Structure formats: C-alpha cells, structure tokens
Amino acid sequence: MGEGKRRNWKSLVFFSVLLIFIIAGCSTSQETHQLGREKEQEFDQGSRMKFSSLSEQKIVDFAKLSKVWGVVKYYHPKVVSGDVNWDYELFRVMPSILEENSDVNSILYEWVHSLGSKSISKELDVQYQFSEDSIQLSPSTDWSKDEEYLGTDLSLELSKLLDSNISEREYAYVSFKDDSFFPSMGNENPYSNMNFDDTGYRLLGLFRYWNIIEYYYPYKDVIGEDWDRVLLEFIPKMVDGSDYDSYFMTLAELTTRIHDSHAYLVGKDREPITDYFGTYRVPVNFIEINNQIVINKVINKCGLEVGDIVLKVGDKNIDELLEDRRKYISQSREDTASLFFLNLFRTEQKNTDVTVIRQGNKRNISAVGSQQDINFLVDTKSQAMESGEIYYINAGLLKDGEIDKIMKKWWNTKGLIVDLRNYPSSILTYELAKYLIASEKEFATVSVPNRAIPGEFYFLEPLVSGKPQETNAVYKGKVVILINEHTASQGEFTTMSLRNTENSIVLGRPSAGTDGDIRIIMLPGKIKTAISGLGIFNPDKNPTQRIGLQPDIRLDPTIEGIMEGRDEYIERAVELIKGGY
Structure with missing residues (x-):
C-alpha cells in the first residue's frame, strides 16, 4: 500500500475513533495463556527493599537505573513480549545499585546483557517509517550514546537495543491492539496489596510514571520542566516516606509537573486527591x-x-x-x-x-460548607433571543440529535451564539459544522505514537469538518462562539472545527489548553491517574496544549456585571450579531 493511501486509510480509522476521543480507552484484553511475567512470584509479598535516605551519588545512580530500566522495558523483545517480569527484575538489581562504591555501569550492563540480544531485529516495517516533516516528537535517548555517562559496554548495549523496532506489542506494558493508534497501559500490574513502607515498590511507582511520560506523552516537549531533573528531585521524596499518605501525595505532586489538566489522581479506595x-x-x-x-x-x-x-x-x-x-x-x-x-x-x-x-x-x-456536588455549568437554556432574530445554543445542555432540530427550525435567523463554556454534552465538532461550513476544511492535526519506536510521535493527515461536498446550502447568519478558561478538551476540539465558519467570531477568554484523548495509568498500590494520550495541534502543526485557543475578541467579565446578574458574554455576542460585526 502506498504511503499516501496508507495514511488516508489510517486517518479514516482514526476519524471514526476520534469521535469519542474524550472517553478513556479500554485496556487491552489478554489471551487465556499465562505470560512469562505472570508466572513470577518472588516479590509478590514485597521487594525486600526498605531504606529512608540516599546519598547524592546514590540519587544519581537510581536515576540512571530508572532510565536504563525504561529503555529496556519498551525496547527489548523479551520484555515487550511479556516473557520477563521487568518490575521484579528491577527489585533484583536494586540491592546492588544501593551498595556504596558499587560499579553501577558494570552492574547495569551485566543486567541488560543477560537478557540476550540475538532476537533484536533492526528492520523497521515501512508502515512505521515516516518522513522528517511528519515527526512531531522524537525519543529523548541521546544519553544512551554517552559513553562517559554509561561506560562503553552499557552504551553499546543500549544503542543496539534502540534499533529493535518492534511493532507487535499486544503483550507489552504499553500495548497496541490490532491497528489502533491508541496506546493502552492496561498491562501494568496495579499491585493492589502493596505495602506502602516498601521502598522498592514506592520507587517502582515513580519509575513507571516517569518512563510513561518519557516515551508515551505527546506533550513532553511543552511541559516546561527538565524531566531528568524531576526524576532526581522525586527519588529522595519517594524514599523519604513510609506510609500511604506520603506515597499518594508524592505521586500527586509528580503528576502536576506535566502541567496537564487531564491529569488526576484516584487512590486505592477510589478517593480523589x-x-x-x-x-x-x-x-x-x-x-x-x-x-x-x-x-x-x-x-x-x-x-x-x-x-x-x-x-x-x-x-x-x-x-x-x-x-x-x-x-x-x-x-x-x-x-x-x-x-x-x-x-x-x-x-x-x-x-x-x-x-x-x-x-x-x-x-x-x-x-x-456543603458536601453536595458543585459545578461551573452555565445553566442558560438554549433559546431564541431578540424576538427570534438570534438563537442561543448551550453546548453543555444539548441532547443527542437536538442540533439537527435546532438548525432546521432556526435556519433563517440573523445569528447563532454557540456557547462552549460548558463541556459539550453532544459532539458538535462535525454535526454542527456540516450546517455552517460549505465544504470540508482542515481544523486540526493529530499526533499519535509510533508503536515501533517508543518516544516517537508522528502526525496523521489533518482532520476536516464541514459539508463533504461543496454546496451553497449552509447557514448564512453570523456565528459567535463563546469560550473561556472552562473550555477544555472536547470543547476546544469543537471550537477548532467551528471557527472555520466564514462568518464566525470567537469571543471570550483563552481556553484551557488541554486537548487529546485520556489515557489511564495504574500505579502500584492500585492508584489511578491519567494523561492526554494523543497530541492535538492546529492545522499548521502549532501547539494548543498549555497555550489554549485564543479568542478573536477578548472579553473579561466585570465585577459590576456579575453583581447585576448579567452574562456579559451573551450580551456582547448579541451586540456583535446585531451590529453585523
């Protein structure tokens, strides 16, 4: 299949899945046979590692251990196939790393080398070869070639490993099912019975999260943190604690360092942070x-x-x-x-x-105080305004299929106000766009992980919305799209689509800067967190994450308006439509 056709085919698959991109992906199902890693029982009751402090040198050594462990976890055929319990292998090597004056590079070399390298193939399937201008993010693995940092033997061992190019990852810790673009972390063991004074398991929680971000986070380049320094910072924090609360709160602090509003943390008893x-x-x-x-x-x-x-x-x-x-x-x-x-x-x-x-x-x-649920919902109902000249649509209160009824009934209005300050209850990205945009237009570009090269993300063909064929049968009135700091995820995705409307204006304040589907991560201790799993960009490939969508006209509510009970966003939108912009 030619590259263009292959890309288009993949885009069609992705398009159908993206309609529900805000829903967390399902974990990869397992076959009935038992994997090699599942037969291991040596550390089921604990890692046998307990210590409460580390020297500066040992912090550096454990950071190196984490980085080497991560490369092998995602690149070595034996680990990717599920033959080796790589969590337990971590516990086996930790005591040697902990010893004072240990030759860490030699220990790590023997450890990695013992897995063997005969099964490592350097051939990269053409399906996973992408041009340089299609690459959104490349692996941060240059350190593996630093012989001064790793020693010659370990550096060469890791360099060979980085050419493994494995595309079959159904049983990998981060897996892909069939032709799906969506990575799943469902093969990670949650270790529900973890003892929270177990230093080995505490560090496993840190290492697991750190390496998932290192290799499977599309926005790693815009988090605004030196991710290596974050690792060095959190090793002593994780080692210092000895109970559940210290472990949970340290993980919570760690998740904030990726600066992603999709991130959250839920504890072992399903308690949110x-x-x-x-x-x-x-x-x-x-x-x-x-x-x-x-x-x-x-x-x-x-x-x-x-x-x-x-x-x-x-x-x-x-x-x-x-x-x-x-x-x-x-x-x-x-x-x-x-x-x-x-x-x-x-x-x-x-x-x-x-x-x-x-x-x-x-x-x-x-x-x-109150213990009831609280939300920031704009509760103004969808309704006609200005004697029927304008129709206001509250995206957060729509029912499935309602947008078709609205557009047919209010087709000849002077203008529409589309309020995206709430999280959309119905997917408008394509459904409303077909009434507003005369022909298909690009509105977003998506990046997905290259399953054969952990750490690499590549761009798919741009997504389009609007009418499939050019026609004049589109809404002729003005369209004002309302956004603010609560416009996030699907709300931002919808805004990117609808702002292609010819007579549209985006009014309000910058959006949340949080887009992409949610990927669930289980950490030791049955603790759940999440990240944005795919990258969402403007058609020109400029980022939206941490930046937000910028309004055409900025509007900041006033204290006076708030005290008078006015919605200054809706008022200003009405003024713009009546004035013809």
Whole structure:
C-alpha cells in the first residue's frame, strides 16, 4: 500500500475513533495463556527493599537505573513480549545499585546483557517509517550514546537495543491492539496489596510514571520542566516516606509537573486527591478578574455573596491557597483546570472563616460548607433571543440529535451564539459544522505514537469538518462562539472545527489548553491517574496544549456585571450579531 493511501486509510480509522476521543480507552484484553511475567512470584509479598535516605551519588545512580530500566522495558523483545517480569527484575538489581562504591555501569550492563540480544531485529516495517516533516516528537535517548555517562559496554548495549523496532506489542506494558493508534497501559500490574513502607515498590511507582511520560506523552516537549531533573528531585521524596499518605501525595505532586489538566489522581479506595483538602466545599463558583478571586455564583446560602473578592480562607490567604492547590492539582495553564476550580474552597470543617472585600469594605464571614456536588455549568437554556432574530445554543445542555432540530427550525435567523463554556454534552465538532461550513476544511492535526519506536510521535493527515461536498446550502447568519478558561478538551476540539465558519467570531477568554484523548495509568498500590494520550495541534502543526485557543475578541467579565446578574458574554455576542460585526 502506498504511503499516501496508507495514511488516508489510517486517518479514516482514526476519524471514526476520534469521535469519542474524550472517553478513556479500554485496556487491552489478554489471551487465556499465562505470560512469562505472570508466572513470577518472588516479590509478590514485597521487594525486600526498605531504606529512608540516599546519598547524592546514590540519587544519581537510581536515576540512571530508572532510565536504563525504561529503555529496556519498551525496547527489548523479551520484555515487550511479556516473557520477563521487568518490575521484579528491577527489585533484583536494586540491592546492588544501593551498595556504596558499587560499579553501577558494570552492574547495569551485566543486567541488560543477560537478557540476550540475538532476537533484536533492526528492520523497521515501512508502515512505521515516516518522513522528517511528519515527526512531531522524537525519543529523548541521546544519553544512551554517552559513553562517559554509561561506560562503553552499557552504551553499546543500549544503542543496539534502540534499533529493535518492534511493532507487535499486544503483550507489552504499553500495548497496541490490532491497528489502533491508541496506546493502552492496561498491562501494568496495579499491585493492589502493596505495602506502602516498601521502598522498592514506592520507587517502582515513580519509575513507571516517569518512563510513561518519557516515551508515551505527546506533550513532553511543552511541559516546561527538565524531566531528568524531576526524576532526581522525586527519588529522595519517594524514599523519604513510609506510609500511604506520603506515597499518594508524592505521586500527586509528580503528576502536576506535566502541567496537564487531564491529569488526576484516584487512590486505592477510589478517593480523589481532592479529598485530602477536606470533605466540605463552600458552595460558590468564582472567577479570576484582575488577579482577584471573585465570587460569581452562590449555589447555596452560605454567608458569601456574588461580587465578594476573597482575600483569605481559614488561616491561609488566597495566594497561599492557590499555591497549595497547584502543588497537587495539575493545570495546563495556571488560570484553568476543572479540578482546580471545583476544589479551591474545600475545607476540613463545615464552618470556615472567610475574609472578603464586599462593596469596598473588608469583612470576615463565617461561611457554611456543603458536601453536595458543585459545578461551573452555565445553566442558560438554549433559546431564541431578540424576538427570534438570534438563537442561543448551550453546548453543555444539548441532547443527542437536538442540533439537527435546532438548525432546521432556526435556519433563517440573523445569528447563532454557540456557547462552549460548558463541556459539550453532544459532539458538535462535525454535526454542527456540516450546517455552517460549505465544504470540508482542515481544523486540526493529530499526533499519535509510533508503536515501533517508543518516544516517537508522528502526525496523521489533518482532520476536516464541514459539508463533504461543496454546496451553497449552509447557514448564512453570523456565528459567535463563546469560550473561556472552562473550555477544555472536547470543547476546544469543537471550537477548532467551528471557527472555520466564514462568518464566525470567537469571543471570550483563552481556553484551557488541554486537548487529546485520556489515557489511564495504574500505579502500584492500585492508584489511578491519567494523561492526554494523543497530541492535538492546529492545522499548521502549532501547539494548543498549555497555550489554549485564543479568542478573536477578548472579553473579561466585570465585577459590576456579575453583581447585576448579567452574562456579559451573551450580551456582547448579541451586540456583535446585531451590529453585523
């Protein structure tokens, strides 16, 4: 099959799967036969490694161990095939690495070399060969060629291994099923009975996560962190603790370092990381205006009022509170993240002192917390406005098939307002686009992992939306798309599609900068986390992650408007449509 045809065929497969890209992928199913790694039992009851501190040199040595372990995990045929329990092999080599004055390079060489290299093939299937301009991300494996760092023998061993080019990965720790682009981490053992004072298993949790990001995270190049330094930083943090809470919170802090609002952490008893901030939440919504946290909605009567500027909650001023939450809740951008917004005002006690500025005066309020769910939903229903001249669509409240009924009934309106400040309840990316865009137009480019070369991501053909064939039968009115910091993931993907409408304007504030399907990761101790698994880019391949989509017209709500109960986004959209832009 020619490269162009092969790419187009793959794009069709991807297109059908991408319609549900926000849903976490299913774990790869296993065959009934038992893999070699599943027969191992030596460390089922523990790694037999317990220590509470490391010298500076040993931190460096364990970081090297993690990096070498990661290369072998994803590149060696015996590990990829499931023949070897690579977690348990880590526990076997750890004691030698821990010894003072040990020859770490020689130990690691003998360890890797013992697996053998006869089965390593250097042939790369043409299906997984991509031109340089198609490569979005390349493996960060240059360190493996550094003989000063690894020694000659280990460096040569790893260099050979990096040419293994294995495309069949059904039983690998990160697997691919059939022709799927989606990587699955479902073959990782969650070690539900882990003892949390077991240093070996604690480090396994760190090494597993660090290497998944190293080889299977499409946005590794924009996280804004030196990922090697993160490893060095977290080894002593992981070693220092000896209980569940210290392990869980260290992992939470680690997940924030990829700066991805898709990241979350759920504990062994299915408790989210946010429970650690308290079981009560002050039942309000807030918005950031001019670097101030302003209450913009009171869900239940609690003592706070719309328009209050929050200065302090309990014994922490607002800046301390923001910093504390950001340490454990991942954010693509500092002004975004659904988990962050929902849990800023979590408290241990039902009643909490809150200091605010209310109508220019500083006041101390005894706020009453609640244990009910809180959301930032814009609850304005889809409706006709301005005597039927304009129709407002709330994407978060749509039912399946409703968009077809709306467009047929309100086809001749002067304008549409498409509100994407909520997470879309129905997939509008293609369904609404076919009414607005006269012919198919590129709106996004997607990068996917090269299953044969861990660490490499390549671009698929650009995605298109709009009518499949050119026609004049499209909506002729103006279209205003509303976005803000809550517009994330599918909301951003939808915005990228609909902004190709000829008479459209994107109004509001930059979006969350969090796009791509969610990949689930199980860590030792039955702890679950997630990452954005595929890369989403503009058609010109410029990134959206951590940047967000930029509005054509920026609009920041005002405290005055909030206190008057006005939705300034909708008001401004109506003005734009009536004025003809």
